Amino acid sequence: MTSQPTKHDPVGTSTWRGLGEPAGPDFLRGAMPLREDPTASTGAAPAPTGRERRRSRLPALLLVSALSGGIAGAGAAVVLGPDATPTSGPGIAVERPSGRAPASAAGTEEAAAQAILPSVVQIRAGRSTGSGFVLDDRGHVMTNHHVIEGESTVSLQLAGGRTVSATVVGSSEADDIAVLRADPEALEPARIGQSSALRIGQPVIAVGSPLGLDGTVTAGIVSTVERSARLGGGANQRVIQTDASINPGNSGGPLVNLEGQVVGVNTAIATLSGRASGSIGIGFAVPIDRAVEVADEIIRR
Secondary structure (H helix, E strand, O other): OOOOOOOOOOOOOEEEEEOOOOOOOOEOOOOOOOOOOOOOOOOOOOOOOOOOOOOOOOOEEEEEEEOOOOOOOOOEEEEOOOOOOOOOOOOOOOOOOOOOOOOOOOOOOOHHHHHHHHHHHEEEEEEEEEEEEOOOOOOEEEEEEHHHOOEEEEEEEEEOOOOEEEEEEEEEEEEEEEEEEEOOHHOOOEEOOHHHOOOOEEEEEEEEEEEEOOOOEEEEEEEEEEEEEEEEOOOOOEEEEEOOOOOOOOOOEEEEOOOEEEEEEEEEHHHHHHOOOOOOEEEEEEEEEHHHHHHHHHHHH
């Protein structure tokens, strides 16, 4: 495996080796330019190396974190593995699904988007951007570890366009979860749901800043709740698979049910043979039950 890319790599000189069997090809990472720098280059996909690779009837499927890179291969890869059971923590307010039939105006993608958008932020960490959402009324914001890795302070662009500073409270590389803290007066908490209640085929939306386009909403369904992956080199754990479009920059943003409750943290996308690409309809999210438990531990340290 070649060296892990660093966050501050605007020219895309670092490489990250695709994980899994067979191993995917090397690919380059270029940082996503900030919105105020529209002329900056996003980088290009690299040519395959001359390293001999195992042949297969199907292209190698790589799962790569959906951080704001110039290509889909930005950040860490995740590896499929045996199942693991998620848990949830008690310290953050969690809502149970109502179980009621939705009213005509509620229970739609439009209503869910209206409910969650005020709580979604764009995160700028160094020269990289990602997404996050407000976790509680104490000013805590949740995102992915790989979004803020190496940073102690970041800036948050709120839904109304205002920018505020936030400090990194802590993070878990193994779970790819991080917690930030900002002025609670400036933030609107999201409604936190329960991923244990998710069903295959259930409609969901993904919200974030793909390719730096803040406030973007995409819709899809829960493809499976039984997929298993290893994030950041940690133990195998269960992730949610969805076909809602997730692209570089969506990392850390919420996966939301039609009641407007956060049920997952968008983290990774699949790409074929390490080729630079956007969403191919296979995205992955950390279940909110486990994310809340990890966040509780981080906040209590």
